[in-house]
Amino acid sequence: MTAYLLRRLLFLPVVLWAVSFIVFVPIRAVPGDPTTAIVGEKAPAELRERVRRERGFDRPILVQYGLYVSKLLRGDLGESYKRSNEKVSAQIGRKLPHTIELTVAAMAIALVAGLALGILSAVYKGRWVDYLSMTVALAGVSVPVFWLGLLLILAFGSVLPISGNLSPEHDVVARTGFLLIDTLLMGRADLFADAVLHLLMPALALSTIPLAMTARITRSALLEVLGSDYIRTARAKGASPARIVLRHALRNAALPIVTLMGLEFGYLLGGAVLTETVFDWDGMGTYILTSVRETEYESIGGAVLVLAFTFVVVNLVVDILYAFIDPRVRYGSQEA
């Protein structure tokens, strides 16, 4: 297990290097550069040229990449060109907790509702509950998130906040960067409630795809397990249906579900661009979108690297979880 983890960790720098290269080169190869974003469209030509030279935008792409990597190796993700040279790491430090909060909330909804639908569907296979659950799951996968977001705003916009992470009147002391935690640490229940209300609609919109996938995977994994001999034995011993499903079947069906949740968590961290945009959520998705629009090379690179890192770590955690869920899993050993 330790050797396996070490191998995975050693592989991490290779993944990050590949990501940095894949992100950096195509973006800089596109015509144009961030000079206009820095000095504006009205700036005289000599100023534009000077900025282009000073920032190195006129140098060959591979040279620019080399300089970028040397900064990365010093732990410097670079700086924003337009925003008064603010450090990219500081910007990501503010945005990432907000996206993690949104992702965790969406995953919580997906897990609870997806498991419930999947279980109902498996237990009542071929009956109307099954069809209804799977229709909901199909809709969850098919409905575009931005459209669902707009529908939610139309439906609940009169009672829930339409956009943002918190009402702007409120002052929150940022201790952790996570609004739910910070408002609790301040002892302000009203601010916490405000943060939760802001979180509800985007989390619901973001949860639909993982919810649907969880429901479908849970159904198929449970159906396979429910046909096993040991389940028949449990029934014969008089175990209640609820106990059979929740205690005996679900644990053995958990492996694919956990794999899926891990993958989905990683995807949602980076893939919440649409949801964050619809709800003006201040997180990594809107950050990447703004950075792309403003040709902020280093912000785009930094954000993608951090998300790639998070994705790899989440997958590693999922691998470790396997061993706890299923004691038969032994990485690197012969019996595995």
Added chain:
Amino acid sequence: MTRALGALLMLGLLSCSGESGAEKRALIWARSADSSTLDPAEIEWGEDAKVIQSIFDSLVTYKGDTVELAPKLAERWTFSPDGKTLTFDLRKCVVFHDGTPFDAAAVVFTFERFLQPNHPHRPKTPCPYGSTFTDIEKVAADGSHKVVFTLKQPSGVILFNLTLFAAHIVSPTAVKAAGEKFPVLPVGTGPYKLAKWDRDVRIVLDRNESYWGPKPAIERVIVVPVKSPQTALEKLKKGEVHVVDHPTLADVKALGSDPNTKLDTETSLTVSYLGFNLNRAPYSDPNFRAAVGLALDRRTLNELAYHGLAEPAANLVPPALWKGACPTPPYEYDLDKAKELLAKVKLDSREVELIHMTFSRPYMPEPLRVAEFVKDQLQKIGLTVKLTGYDKAAYDQKYKEKNHPMYLLGWIADIPDPDNFFYPLLHGDSKDSMNASFFDDPEFNDAVKKAQSELDLERRKALLAKAYGRYREVLPTIPLVHVKQLIGLSKQVNYDMHPIEYRFYAASWVK
């Protein structure tokens, strides 16, 4: 679950209604994006300028909601007889938000900071508007409250330029103390001071209780970015924000019918235009350009692409500026005449090209509609138009390559003077920046340059009229429309827009 949501809603509503403690009643102002800097010297775009104009003061401003000059931190000014020296008597008993007294040394420091390339406190980001002030040779204090600007040549626009955001006066003490952090810790003498800036989330401005002038009616203003105009308008209707300054033309009409909101419009100093690359055939042929000009019905364009919220343009300079300076006959729309002129043009092919931006700008919120309109209109005189759209960076690159065909572009004036249209858009000096037609006419250049250094208003008007006449003869660009400024307001709020300046301090609650 229902109970829990109910409890959360109650708590949330309590917090929204301001019963949660000492939070002040704040005006929430929604706009399209957060500021990127709050250092006047670094500013290059409107969103930054909005906040700056409430935190800092300039020497000169505009009277009421007009574009006439009025004193601000300067009480009065005089030009020397040769027009090369401009002396300001400064207002006394003014202090910066950090307690530093405002004096002549602060004015000198502000200008030297962005004019001197090696100034120790020069901002890290290049000063995009620095070149606007290159006519200034020297700024010197003459006593504690008198400042003398020595100019390289007389300037008819220097006073207007001194209203620009870059010329807002900064606290030298704060700049020295904050160093590179000054863009996030701005200190001026303005009616509001920065209370908090949560980047990308909100800027909180608190009333400057020691302000030298009339104090703002509203104690606290919170400026929030709401990227989507549609979302911003929904928030306005719901009361989550009080002002939306970026409503789209397509959506604003709904504001009038909503019981909680109202719409206000104001003249803006913008123009959208169709330009020609004068170095490429057939666009280089004056008959071709005149034919295109005659084929464009701007009234229909206004209805189709601007929802009737623009003024059809006959002149590059909006009508609000210097009426009579540039005598303008109404634009002509005459398809028969256009066809006659086009018949005189040697065309290799009936297919011509028009490039356009794919991103929205205040002067052209829906560029594809404008491009489609031009395509449709030119078809009526027998031209087939090939449209190609580009995003911001690629559009910029296209000009650099200097091989583009017809193009769509526009301009937002920085100062209310025709020179601010003629020089950057049409003068030979600007061929590497905004003069994308590469118009370089000696007669036009000479008239514009002379007008820049002419202080006598009547002589200046005559020079600008001469330049304009030449522009109309050559037609390097065809003005399309001047779009109006729009603002969505809660019915709880009064606010008078200014054609150029953003004045959060002009807002008040309806009593």
